Amino acid sequence: MLPRPSVSDVVVLDRTELARGVILLGFHAPELVDVTRPGQFVMAIPPGGERAATALAIYEAQGERASLLFFVCGARTRELAELRPGDKLSLTGPLGNGFDLGAAANVAVVAGGVGIASVLLPAQQLTQRGSRVRLFYGARNVEFLVDRDRFANAGCELCCATDDGTLGHHGFITELLAQAEDKPDLILACGPSPMLRATAFVAAELGVRAQLALEETFACGVGGCWGCVVPLDRKSSQAPKFPKSAGDFVNARVCKEGPVFWAHELRW
Amino acid sequence: MSGMDLSVKIGKLELPYPTLMASGCYGSGEEFEAFADLSKIGAVVLKSVTREPRLGNPMPRLVPTPAGLLNAIGLQNPGIDWYLEHEVAKFAQRPCAVIGSVAAFSVDDYAYVTQRLAARDEIAAIELNISCPNVGSEGETFACDPALTGKVVRAVRAVTGKTLIVKLSPNVTDIAAIAAEAESAGADALAVINTLRGMSIDVHAWKPRLGNLTGGLSGPAIRPVAVLAVYEAARAVSIPIVGQGGIETASDALEFFLAGASAIAIGTANFTDPRIPEKIVNELGAYLEARGLRSLRDIVGKANVGFGTPFQYEGDVG
Structure with a gap:
């Protein structure tokens, strides 16, 4: 049973630019910390409410503080990046x-680039219960491999790759995954779509x-508009109920049935 | 706000609030129940249902645009058989009225789906979606041609006594003519407007951004277009109009009432903040109270009063 979501006005506690355009925004939100499951997201509504909300993964959730980690890539994220401690957002x-x-x-x-935002909570939960966690972390260069220490401190083993070779393997992170010794019994991934496809292949x-955490453009974020679908095997337990006559796949909502899907059930 | 009468009558349908949640934007209400008090809205207009199941359009289906949203969902739905069997029963739990929405590609199918859906007690009224811009050209053809509009409305009118709201397209030359035709064919009310057709192109990939190539534009960007469409339709008919198109605030809503709408629908604004519908209702009450008015009916169409032929300088032609 998933927790009941709500709309809340929160106050920004801290803001750090971890790399050029990569913002970590912490805020006071005990109501979110209590109920968040690893891999869930929020729709962030900038103050004034004149722009559509934007979907962001919940990065940290501890004590009374939760945070969002995002890359500034458009008008909405730029507005969120301008927030300072004391500012409010919904x-x-x-x-x-x-x-x-x-x-x-x-x-x-x-994790690929800012896809790291979805995987801190599951990594922490896994290491806390004694599971071995190897973080395969790729980005364009060392500057964008942000917040590695936090994962190391949480007990993760780090394997890094960069497009330009400034840290770790010079190439794709999925190449490192394919060569990993001691085969994992589960893979979790979040990052750009080509990386997710390569992860599914590996x-x-x-x-x-x-399990892949997908990113998609949302309008509502709550399952109301059907704008963010991905073709899913109709036999998947996550597939929306749909008549058999329509075929062997169903368009599932990334925001509602996802954003996390089993790689082998996606029909992309 | 106490004592303010915000109730509205649309055909046989009586609603405590004048705010409808626009079709396709609010699921069946269930999706928003955790964030919005559904007992404080007038009605939810359901996502359109068709005779056969539809998987909908390929992705991408959404493109944010300046002050708007371009969408091409493509009427994804499980078809009327499945819908009646598995989904309609749960609409009885909603604390607000539930209005069914019907889409089709032929006059016969509009009548067939409407007859079956309207027969269910959970469905308070029917909105006829003859103006979806995202299913080839066929879907919208009905709302773009007065004769076809009349034909489909007459066929549907013959199969149900429930309140019939006909949703019109802005992608026409003369919306007043189509509105008048819908009224004379038996419509109880009009929903004005559906989305405007639009396109967005990725200049790096050299291709349209939507999987369907074209889409329908909604949001504040289309509001003045919608206000004018309501104004023109209201002068052509005497049935109630549900005004919609980019409403985000009570002030936006008031433009529609003054232009001639008896009720409004909120769509894209729910994506900005799901608390907007309740806020609009509260502020409409405050607006009436501040002016000593008792009912929204006191302001419907009042922007028409005093407007004759626009002033022209002597010698100007046309």
Whole structure:
């Protein structure tokens, strides 16, 4: 049973620019901390409410503080990046299904760029219960491999890759995943779509099940508009109920049935 | 706000508030129940249902645009058989009225789906979506041609006594003519307007951004277009009009009432903040109270009063 989401006005506590355009925004939101499952997201409504809300993963949730980690890539994220401690914003959430960590004991977490925002909570939860977590973390260069220490401190083993070779493997992070020794029993991934597709491919080759946190443009974020769909095997437990006559796949909402899907059930 | 009468009558349908949640924007209400008090809205207009199941358009289906949203969902729905069997029963739990929405590609199918849907007690009224811009050209053809509009409304009128709201398209030359035709064919009310057709192109990829290539534009960007459409339709008919198109605040809503709408619908604004509908209702009450008015009916169409032929300088032609 997923927690009941709500709309809340929160106050910004801290703002840090971790790399050029990568913003970590912390705020006081005990109501969110209590109920958030790893991999869930919020719709962030900038003050004034004149712009559509934007969907962002919940990065940290501890004590009374939660945070968002995002890359400034448009008007809405630019507005959020301008917030300073003391400013208010409204959040709708937590939304979406989140990761299913099951009983996995040896987990490979794959993150590309700002996709790191979705995977801190599951990584922390896994290490806390004694599971082995290897973080496969890729970005264009070392500057954008942000917040690595936090993962190391949480007990994750780090394997990094950069497009320009400034840290770790010079190439794609999924190449490191494919070469990993001691095969994981679960893969969690969040990042750009090509990286997720490559992760799904590698997971299938390794014979390991993978959960992918997808990113999509949302309008409502709560399942009301059907604007963010992905084709899903109709036999998936996540697939919306739909007549069999329509075919062997169903368009599932990334915001409602997802954003986390089993890689082998996606028909992309 | 106590004592303010915000109630509205649309055909046989009596609603405590004049705010409808626009079709396709609010799911079946269930999706928003955690964030919005549904007992403080007039009605939810459901997502359109068709005779056969539809998987909808390919992605991407959404493109944010300046002060607006371009969408091309493509009427994804499970078809009327499945809908009646698995979904309609749960609409009885909503604390507000539930209005069914019907889309089709032929006159016969409009009548067939309407007859079956309207027969259910959970459905308080029917909105006829003859103006979806995102399913080839066929869907919208009905609302773009007065004769076809008349034909489909007459066929549907013959199969149900429930309140019939006909949703018109702004993508026409003369919306007044179509509004008049819908009224004479038996419509109880009009929903004005559906989205405006639009396109957005990715200049790096050299291709349209929407999977369907074209879409329908909503949001504040289309508000003045919608206000004018309501104004023109209201002068052509005497049935109530549900004004819609980019309403985000009570002030926006008041423009529609003054232009001639008896009720309003809120769509895209729910994506900005799901608390907007309740805020609008509260502020409409305060607006009336501040002016010593008792009812919204006192302001409907009042922007028409005193407007004759626009002033022209002597010698100007046309």
